[in-house]
Amino acid sequence: MHHFFVAPSDVEQDRVFIKGSDARHIAKVLRLIKGDKITVSDGAKNLYKVELANVALNVVECRIIESISIETQPYFxxxxxxxxxxxxxxxxxxxxxxxxxxxxxxxxxxxxxxxxxxxxxxxxxxxxxxxxxxxxxxxxxxxxxxxxxxxxxxxxxxxxxxxxxxxxxxxxxxxxxxxxxxxxxxxxxxxxxxxxxxxxxxxxxxxxxxxxxxxxxxxxxxxxxxxxxxxxxxxxxxxxxxxx
Amino acid sequence: MHHFFVAPSDVEQDRVFIKGSDARHIAKVLRLIKGDKITVSDGAKNLYKVELANVALNVVECRIIESISIETQPYFxxxxxxxxxxxxxxxxxxxxxxxxxxxxxxxxxxxxxxxxxxxxxxxxxxxxxxxxxxxxxxxxxxxxxxxxxxxxxxxxxxxxxxxxxxxxxxxxxxxxxxxxxxxxxxxxxxxxxxxxxxxxxxxxxxxxxxxxxxxxxxxxxxxxxxxxxxxxxxxxxxxxxxxx
The missing domain is CATH 3.40.1280.10 (SPOUT methyltransferase, trefoil knot domain)
Incomplete structure (x- = not known):
């Protein structure tokens, strides 16, 4: 499953927005379409399993299916x-x-x-x-x-x-x-x-x-x-x- | 100290002969001269500290100063x-x-x-x-x-x-x-x-x-x-x- 990073501000309720060159990469290179599933991390401590809801060259809208909890214990x-x-x-x-x-x-x-x-x-x-x-x-x-x-x-x-x-x-x-x-x-x-x-x-x-x-x-x-x-x-x- | 490899047959009594591109490298790139010291391994189990006796483009003659014994115990x-x-x-x-x-x-x-x-x-x-x-x-x-x-x-x-x-x-x-x-x-x-x-x-x-x-x-x-x-x-x- 493909994996992407977004900023915490790109997560709104049950939606995640992937922008810029990553959106283009999803649309043009990986050729993912509505319904495909990927994982997205907000670069801090949240990991989401999402389904693509709308794929465009400048922004990919995703619906959060599952919020995967990450161990918050100190790591190395x-x-x-x-x-x-x-x-x-x-x-x-x-x-x-x-x-x-x-x-x-x-x-x-x-x-x-x-x-x-x-x-x-x-x-x-x-x-x-x-x-x-x-x-x-x-x-x-x-x-x-x-x-x-x-x-x-x-x-x-x-x-x-x-x-x-x-x-x-x-x-x-x-x-x-x-x-x-x-x-x-x-x-x-x-x-x-x-x-x-x-x-x-x-x-x-x-x-x-x-x-x-x-x-x-x-x-x-x-x-x-x-x-x-x-x-x-x-x-x-x-x-x-x-x-x- | 520079390190080179030779074949066991390039070692004769107290002499080691370095040939081919390594000889050229010693003479032209490293510009080592008579009297300089290097280490030479015969690729099997012998390591020698040697002094350059004669440096030419096609062969470098070295005199063995010291034969360094290598642990012959099984290694990893x-x-x-x-x-x-x-x-x-x-x-x-x-x-x-x-x-x-x-x-x-x-x-x-x-x-x-x-x-x-x-x-x-x-x-x-x-x-x-x-x-x-x-x-x-x-x-x-x-x-x-x-x-x-x-x-x-x-x-x-x-x-x-x-x-x-x-x-x-x-x-x-x-x-x-x-x-x-x-x-x-x-x-x-x-x-x-x-x-x-x-x-x-x-x-x-x-x-x-x-x-x-x-x-x-x-x-x-x-x-x-x-x-x-x-x-x-x-x-x-x-x-x-x-x-x-």
Whole structure:
């Protein structure tokens, strides 16, 4: 069953209105018609099973058949802070991270970040990244679309972190502490941050700064992963251990 | 330190000879010179720290400084059987899977596989996939280059599997058994197969066939992952749990 997102304001009594490019997609690409059923999430905590009542290119009117209650218990929230990788690799991180269950992406600028973005290209990139997160959330039938924040410096990012959460920073220079050594201390977890360095790795002072803010510096083992792989690896492990 | 692979026959007493495009890469791209140190693996079980003795475009002669012993205990062997995904996604699976620690890739043809390959394009693809595995193994400093086999049918693949190993087949149709339910039964594991379906999923008879050969059918949870993400997710989890 196809899955779409709307804003809470698009839900009125027993009706849901899907607008813009999603309406066009329903009408022209998926060619759904009156009577077809889809699911719609308001991006917050409501999920609806709906029947299409009227399909037009600019707006699709749906009738709510069933309001599916979502567990309101705290769920696992995972923030992936990823130093901006080269070329289009951030897109891969956001698409795959969304499928895996990352809740929030924070693109980082570190000392050794190679990519330089001016204000205009940041806006373009951010728009594209949000669209990728949105599409991946639809495809993987997530209830919420993960946030993608504006790129900030590692220092700013670290200062904003909730230090009571688990903060993981994989680093090539760490030899003694494995990811497993840290994670095996937790039976349950509802909040984690993962901070991934750029192609050239973190500088020692960046690691020291993170340590001061309670980050756990870990080794991912003998294999060296590319920057975009490291974040997806740690996200996979965290979601497996704490996400269901 | 840069890392290269040679054939066992390229090692003679205290000398290692790096040939072909790798020699050219050392000389022209990395611009390494006499006296520089690198590591070389013979792709089997020997790892050498070497010093460059003579750099030429067609062959680089190295002197072995140190023979690094590798644990010869059984290690975790992971075979990823991946139904051929569309476009260049198999390349992503092989590159990322190699970084994560997959030992062998088996491209599969399933009932709903969309990609059709003739004999000529199989040869071209296979050459390219092997090169990607080789490059990713170098980059991630693995001791061995993972195998990439020729595409075969799901039936052929399943019949070749060692049924005493753990065989995992994630399937959308499975609701009751989670990946965790199966994996929590194992404390150690040295051999696993993961069978990943194509974009449209497995047909029921394919699942039944796998079950007969002792495969565990599992759900990856509520989120629907793309075919290329599912394999990398399961590989991440297995390598985390059993790989170090």
């Amino acid at each position: 929230k995972l923030t992936l802070m990823q130093c901006l990788p080269k070329s289009s690799k951030m897109e891969l991180v956001i698409q795959k991270g969304t499928e895996l269950g990352v809740s929030c992406f924070v693109p980082l600028m570190c000392k050794r970040t190679i990519v330089k973005l001016d204000e205009k290209s940041i806006k373009t990139k951010l728009r594209r990244w949000k669209k990728i997160a949105y599409e991946a959330a639809k495809q993987s039938r997530r209830l919420t679309v993960p946030e993608v924040l504006e790129p900030i410096s590692l220092r700013e990012a670290i200062e904003k972190i909730d230090e009571k959460a688990l903060i993981l920073m994989p680093w090539e220079g760490e030899q003694a502490v494995l990811l497993k050594d840290v994670l095996s201390e937790y039976e349950k977890l509802n909040r984690a941050y993962v901070i991934i360095g750029p192609e050239g790795g973190f500088e020692t002072e960046e690691v020291e700064l993170a340590k001061k803010h309670n980050a756990k510096i870990v080794s991912l083992g003998k294999r060296i992963m590319r920057t975009e792989t490291a974040g997806l690896y740690v996200a996979s492990v965290l979601v497996y251990l704490f996400g269901e | 062997k992971l075979t990823l059987m991946q139904c051929l995904p569309k476009s260049s996604k198999m390349e992503l699976v092989i590159q990322k899977g190699t970084e994560l620690g997959v030992s062998c890739f088996v491209p599969l043809m399933c009932k709903r596989t969309i990609v059709k390959l003739d004999e000529k394009s199989i040869k071209t693809k296979l050459r390219r996939w092997k090169k990607i595995a080789y490059e990713a193994a170098k980059q991630s400093r693995r001791l061995t280059v993972p195998e990439v086999l020729e595409p075969i049918s799901l039936r052929e693949a399943i019949e070749k599997i060692d049924e005493k190993a753990l065989i995992l087949m994630p399937w959308e149709g499975e609701q009751a058994v989670l990946l965790k339910d199966v994996l929590s039964e194992y404390e150690k594991l040295n051999r696993a197969y993961v069978i990943i379906g194509p974009e449209g999923g497995f047909e029921t008879e394919e699942v039944e066939l796998a079950k007969k050969h002792n495969a565990k059918i599992v759900s990856l949870g509520k989120r629907i992952m793309r075919t290329e993400t599912a394999g990398l997710y399961v590989a991440s989890v297995l390598v985390y749990l059993f790989g170090e």
